[in-house]
Amino acid sequence: MRIGGVVLAVAHTLATGTMKSSPGVSMHWFRKGLRLRDNPALLQSLELGKGGEVFPLYIIDADCYQLLHCNALRANFLVECLADLNKSLRERGSRLYVASGDPVEVLPELWTKFGITHMTHEGDETGEPYAKERDAKVRTLAKEKGVDVRVFNSETLFPLGSGYVSKVGNDVQKVPGTMSSFQALFGKMGQVPDDKPAPEADAFPSDQDHSKYDGEMLPPKSPMDLPWPRNVPKKEATPLWGPEDCKNLTPIVRGGESEALTVLRQTTKRPAFVASFEKPKTSCTSTSGASTTVLSPYMSMGCLSPRTMWHALTEASERAPASVPKSKPPVSLHGQLLWRDFNNLIAHATNQRNPGTWGLMEGNHYCRQIPWGDDDEKLLAWKKGETGYPWIDACMAQLRTEGWIHHLGRHAVACFLTRGDLWQSWEKGQLHFEEELLDADYALNGFNWLWLSCSGFFYQYFRCYSPVVFQKKNDKNGDYIRKWLPQLKKLPEKYIYEPWKAPASVLKDAGITLGKDYPEPIVDHAKVSKQNMEKMSFAYDLHKEKQAELAKTAKKSSGTKRKGDTPKKSSGKKKKAT
DNA sequence: ATGACGTTGGAGCG
DNA sequence: CGCTCCAACGTCAT
Numbered sequence: 001m002r003i004g005g006v007v008l009a010v011a012h013t014l015a016t017g018t019m020k021s022s023p024g025v026s027m028h029w030f031r032k033g034l035r036l037r038d039n040p041a042l043l044q045s046l047e048l049g050k051g052g053e054v055f056p057l058y059i060i061d062a063d064c065y066q067l068l069h070c071n072a073l074r075a076n077f078l079v080e081c082l083a084d085l086n087k088s089l090r091e092r093g094s095r096l097y098v099a100s101g102d103p104v105e106v107l108p109e110l111w112t113k114f115g116i117t118h119m120t121h122e123g124d125e126t127g128e129p130y131a132k133e134r135d136a137k138v139r140t141l142a143k144e145k146g147v148d149v150r151v152f153n154s155e156t157l158f159p160l161g162s163g164y165v166s167k168v169g170n171d172v173q174k175v176p177g178t179m180s181s182f183q184a185l186f187g188k189m190g191q192v193p194d195d196k197p198a199p200e201a202d203a204f205p206s207d208q209d210h211s212k213y214d215g216e217m218l219p220p221k222s223p224m225d226l227p228w229p230r231n232v233p234k235k236e237a238t239p240l241w242g243p244e245d246c247k248n249l250t251p252i253v254r255g256g257e258s259e260a261l262t263v264l265r266q267t268t269k270r271p272a273f274v275a276s277f278e279k280p281k282t283s284c285t286s287t288s289g290a291s292t293t294v295l296s297p298y299m300s301m302g303c304l305s306p307r308t309m310w311h312a313l314t315e316a317s318e319r320a321p322a323s324v325p326k327s328k329p330p331v332s333l334h335g336q337l338l339w340r341d342f343n344n345l346i347a348h349a350t351n352q353r354n355p356g357t358w359g360l361m362e363g364n365h366y367c368r369q370i371p372w373g374d375d376d377e378k379l380l381a382w383k384k385g386e387t388g389y390p391w392i393d394a395c396m397a398q399l400r401t402e403g404w405i406h407h408l409g410r411h412a413v414a415c416f417l418t419r420g421d422l423w424q425s426w427e428k429g430q431l432h433f434e435e436e437l438l439d440a441d442y443a444l445n446g447f448n449w450l451w452l453s454c455s456g457f458f459y460q461y462f463r464c465y466s467p468v469v470f471q472k473k474n475d476k477n478g479d480y481i482r483k484w485l486p487q488l489k490k491l492p493e494k495y496i497y498e499p500w501k502a503p504a505s506v507l508k509d510a511g512i513t514l515g516k517d518y519p520e521p522i523v524d525h526a527k528v529s530k531q532n533m534e535k536m537s538f539a540y541d542l543h544k545e546k547q548a549e550l551a552k553t554a555k556k557s558s559g560t561k562r563k564g565d566t567p568k569k570s571s572g573k574k575k576k577a578t
Numbered sequence: 579a580t581g582a583c584g585t586t587g588g589a590g591c592g
Numbered sequence: 593c594g595c596t597c598c599a600a601c602g603t604c605a606t
Binding site for chain 2: 179335339464
Binding site for chain 1: 599600601603604
């Protein structure tokens with residue numbers, strides 16, 4: 001397929017080479033990549049439309065990843081991104097055209113309406129099923145209509161297919177499965193490509209008359225202008241957006257490329273911070289501003305190119321005094337970008353092996369099969385932040401309110417939902433994060449849920465986060481809890497992480513009735529976490545047996561299968577193989 | 579075969 | 593604070 005793609009691109013180049021006579025009318029289709037800076041596809045569109053016309057387009061599509069599972073905060077973030085994009089384009093004498101509907105229907109209409117000869121867009125290399133199918137259909141339609149489509153890949157430091165996979169011999173089975181081997185591969189990739197400056201006004205066609213379309217195809221003004229997510233009921237316990245949800249939104253950051261570049265500048269103004277950054281040492285309980293950069297929402301929308309960020313970090317790091325200890329990947333800030341590429345590469349490889357299985361347990365090459373429970377009450381309690389564990393509930397409150405929590409907070413709540421306490425499927429946690437996180441990302445969200453649930457990449461299931469202990473070392477007084485769960489504000493330090501242990505008089509003084517103002521803990525962590533470890537052990541054994549069987553049948557392709565084998569272990573205690 | 583290692587565990591000890 | 597141990601992991605290098 002990659003080969004086919006290359007052939008196609010060559011054919012297109014030849015075609016355009018022969019019909020260069022009349023000026024082109026090009027369209028740049030923004031999907032992700034909501035930015036002007038370091039946007040090679042946009043630059044190509046400007047090149048193709050030189051002396052002709054260029055139409056920057058965004059299509060509001062309720063089924064795309066940006067909107068399919070999406071709460072009001074995320075919807076609002078998208079609206080802000082589009083407004084900023086429009087503003088930047090207008091400053092350059094252009095504008096953003098916004099359509100709504102299924103791109104497969106919308107695009108051909110617009111091609112006709114505007115007389116489009118060329119279209120450019122950012123590719124989606126992860127193999128996300130909806131995007132893959134949509135783009136394939138668009139490609140076919142474009143061929144029929146004679147529109148020359150060119151695809152660019154700049155959402156990762158290096159392209160996934162033509163970059164990393166090509167480097168391992170075009171064999172997705174050979175892509176690195178650990179961060180250290182990914183770093184080794186990254187080391188062989190050479191210099192990270194330069195980021196390209198945003199096009200200036202003179203790069204846009206000077207005599208294009210946009211006034212013909214004044215008042216048409218305007219960007220949405222509020223989340224209410226966006227279509228409701230199609231596949232989910234409007235009113236459920238999960239916070240899907242409605243008019244009330246759109247009032248008083250308090251996202252941790254505001255959307256748009258301009259904001260992204262401002263936040264990046266603020267980061268690079270602190271060279272020592274950049275140079276010495278170590279992710280595990282950052283605090284997940286800071287109550288005034290985050291201890292990390294909070295650039296992730298911009299990365300997920302493509303307001304900021306990873307290459308731009310990479311080079312900005314390098315430059316800032318070099319300005320740090322020599323006395324500052326330099327951190328390194330995987331914990332450094334550069335390391336965070338490596339993780340991002342690694343996760344994208346794994347998503348890509350997974351979908352190449354078994355299409356559409358990234359984000360799922362079944363069929364996912366990298367995912368252990370684990371018999372998760374199915375308890376809607378527990379799931380709901382987790383989502384609403386009513387587990388009775390203040391640290392967990394505070395995190396879920398911040399998520400709901402700001403659309404963001406620190407990475408380590410995500411670890412704690414993800415562990416709690418899955419292998420740690422509630423024994424619910426990571427797929428459900430993944431969906432909730434997709435709905436509520438401003439930085440929701442198909443590849444990263446999936447990868448981290450595999451990791452935290454010990455379904456893939458991380459396997460030390462006996463290392464379990466305690467919903468009580470974990471944060472005490474950073475935030476003894478529980479300020480973070482007091483901020484996000486104000487009903488617990490008056491509890492003394494001694495009981496802020498464990499209100500159920502407080503004597504009746506203490507609870508009374510703090511104005512709390514457990515079960516009314518704040519829930520009793522829904523599980524006994526000490527007990528269930530041990531039980532869950534046994535379940536994990538059992539599931540791992542089963543996995544090993546299946547692997548052994550597969551290896552056997554692969555060896556002598558017609559061997560007899562052993563049936564009904566189950567791990568020989570009933571009571572937690574495991575015997576070492578003799 | 580064996581041991582070191584893996585972005586961020588907890589409890590108990592000194 | 594730093595150290596060790598904890599029933600329990602898999603991967604990679606040697």
